[in-house]
Amino acid sequence: MVAGRSSPGKVEAVDVVVVADTDVEFAAFMTRSTPALARTAWLLCGDTHLAEELVQQALVKTYLAWPKARQGEPLAYARRILANLRIDRWRRRRREVLMASDTLPDPTDDSQGLADQHAERDRLSRALMLLPTKQRRIVVLRHLEGLTEREVADAAGVSIGTVKSTASRGIARLREVLEAEDPAGRP
Structure with a gap:
């Protein structure tokens, strides 16, 4: 009224x-x-x-x-x-500063294995921070956010071929870092 x-x-x-x-x-x-x-x-x-x-x-x-x-x-x-x-x-x-990962928004509400999830997330976060910015952005968008190569290419303003090669090099580098950190080859 x-x-x-x-x-x-x-x-x-x-x-x-x-x-x-x-x-x-x-x-x-x-x-x-x-x-x-x-x-x-x-x-x-x-x-x-x-x-x-x-x-x-x-x-x-x-x-x-x-x-x-x-x-x-x-x-x-x-x-x-x-x-x-x-x-x-x-x-x-022109520089990166790594901060603690204890407050990363996490969509899971399952409390089972929460400590393991935090440990794995921390390992991955630290390994991601070692990647160059462009590689990290493409790996995050492609593999952690699940975007298609086309969507990543559009978001990053690069070609699909660049997304493929950069993602491949980024994943290879992540494997090297994670294996060097845990030589026992944790699953």
């Missing part, structure tokens, strides 16, 4: 703020996508606080481009913005 002060028998109209359907749609997208974006961001940078900042910036940019983003795959659009923001930040700083 809309009403304002008026003289008896006379009602003044007051503007009502209506939430646009696109805002509701974006809010639903943001709720669904934030955990996946946070995980990707952390894997790309290794710092929980920086990852949160990157996710916020990516969501703001996605919101500003929502009419365009919603026409295709909004999560892929936001993920590409996220990767580009990480690259921009890296170019400004």
